Amino acid sequence: MRDALSEGPLIYDLSMEDLTTALAAWGEPAYRARQIWHSLYRQLRSSPEEMSDLSIALRGRLAQSFRFSSLTALDSLRSKDGETEKLLLGLASGHQIETVLMRYERRRTACISTQAGCAMGCPFCATGQMGLQRNLSSGEIVEQVLLLARRLSQEEEHLTNVVLMGMGEPFHNYEASLQAIARLNDPQGFGFGARRFTISTVGLVPMIERFTRERHQVNLAVSLHAATDELRDRLVPINRRYPLSRLIPACRTYVEHTRRRITFEWALIQGVNDGADQSQALAKLIAGMNCHVNLIPLNPTRGYEGQGATRARAEAFRDVLKRRGIPCTIRVRRGVDIQAGCGQLATEHSR
Numbered sequence: 209m210r211d212a213l214s215e216g217p218l219i220y221d222l223s224m225e226d227l228t229t230a231l232a233a234w235g236e237p238a239y240r241a242r243q244i245w246h247s248l249y250r251q252l253r254s255s256p257e258e259m260s261d262l263s264i265a266l267r268g269r270l271a272q273s274f275r276f277s278s279l280t281a282l283d284s285l286r287s288k289d290g291e292t293e294k295l296l297l298g299l300a301s302g303h304q305i306e307t308v309l310m311r312y313e314r315r316r317t318a319c320i321s322t323q324a325g326c327a328m329g330c331p332f333c334a335t336g337q338m339g340l341q342r343n344l345s346s347g348e349i350v351e352q353v354l355l356l357a358r359r360l361s362q363e364e365e366h367l368t369n370v371v372l373m374g375m376g377e378p379f380h381n382y383e384a385s386l387q388a389i390a391r392l393n394d395p396q397g398f399g400f401g402a403r404r405f406t407i408s409t410v411g412l413v414p415m416i417e418r419f420t421r422e423r424h425q426v427n428l429a430v431s432l433h434a435a436t437d438e439l440r441d442r443l444v445p446i447n448r449r450y451p452l453s454r455l456i457p458a459c460r461t462y463v464e465h466t467r468r469r470i471t472f473e474w475a476l477i478q479g480v481n482d483g484a485d486q487s488q489a490l491a492k493l494i495a496g497m498n499c500h501v502n503l504i505p506l507n508p509t510r511g512y513e514g515q516g517a518t519r520a521r522a523e524a525f526r527d528v529l530k531r532r533g534i535p536c537t538i539r540v541r542r543g544v545d546i547q548a549g550c551g552q553l554a555t556e557h558s559r
């Protein structure tokens with residue numbers, strides 16, 4: 209609590225260079241910054257008090273000059289099977305975000321937020337229903353991962369994957385999202401391989417193009433949900449600005465330039481986008497692309513009357529894609545009992 213109230217920048221907002229500069233200004237040698245970086249990102253220390261290899265004076269100065277925590281756990285829920293754990297976190301600004309830890313076989317996946325709320329307004333999404341409150345800083349994104357990593361390390365486990373699929377649209381907060389990934393990727397620090405991150409975007413075409421140009425090794429998922437503009441305009445309002453005629457070529461260019469497989473996300477909504485008209489249109493739209501389709505039955509939310517597709521409809525949809533040679537998986541709705549769908553816990557809490 210004291211940390212959250214203390215003044216100064218959040219330490220996780222600093223790059224290694226920033227930290228080096230700050231310590232040099234205090235007359236500290238360059239190796240001191242590396243030492244602190246190592247404490248934070250390797251040893252997963254969460255405050256200067258824990259950095260017993262530093263002098264008491266330096267620990268005190270660090271504590272006075274930086275904040276070491278911006279997130280306060282307000283609530284946590286564990287799914288009945290115990291595999292999915294969801295944290296509702298309060299930011300210093302009073303906003304709330306969600307961070308989810310999913311355990312599946314050997315995978316330990318952190319699902320993190322990039323914004324409080326979201327401006328994109330997808331009607332079926334609990335986060336979309338609340339509108340954009342604010343962007344998270346890179347440090348606030350980083351801290352979510354550290355929080356889960358520390359928790360797992362107590363059980364002698366570690367994270368294997370990080371997905372930017374919590375609250376918010378990562379490409380609407382592009383710089384902070386990619387800076388957070390770069391900071392966690394640093395081999396001198398947290399050392400989390402780029403290929404173990406996945407960014408999910410609603411389809412902001414200029415940012416997909418930028419991401420392609422920058423040649424990141426990070427995985428890309430695009431939330432499609434509809435294969436015709438008429439339907440996508442309704443489910444994903446940003447489609448009116450970046451219709452499929454722009455989105456799909458941007459995805460094809462990404463695949464060609466990076467030689468990486470792209471993932472398409474599709475929330476199956478009973479009677480809306482789960483029929484043969486859409487599966488056939490989708491198969492045509494993405495034919496020949498190195499891709500994978502994830503079908504996820506919709507998690508119902510308070511602000512939207514649609515329901516998740518039945519198993520039978522999901523299988524029929526998948527079979528259409530499979531017959532056309534498109535790799536496709538039906539994802540089980542992990543943690544539905546704890547509203548693990550994006551934004552749902554925060555919505556419940558604020559009621």
Ligand code: SAH
Pocket residue numbers: 326332333334372373374375376377378408409410430431473474475504505506507508509549550
């Ligand atoms: N804004 C980004 C990432 C966050 S949303 C995006 O839209 O891709 C992460 C995923 O959850 C997206 O594929 C989104 O469409 C999906 N989603 C949102 N609400 C959902 C719900 N109620 N049921 C199932 N999936 C949902």
Ligand code: SF4
Pocket residue numbers: 326327328329330333334335336337374375376377410431550
């Ligand atoms: Fe935003 Fe993604 Fe939700 Fe759409 S689905 S409102 S882009 S968080």
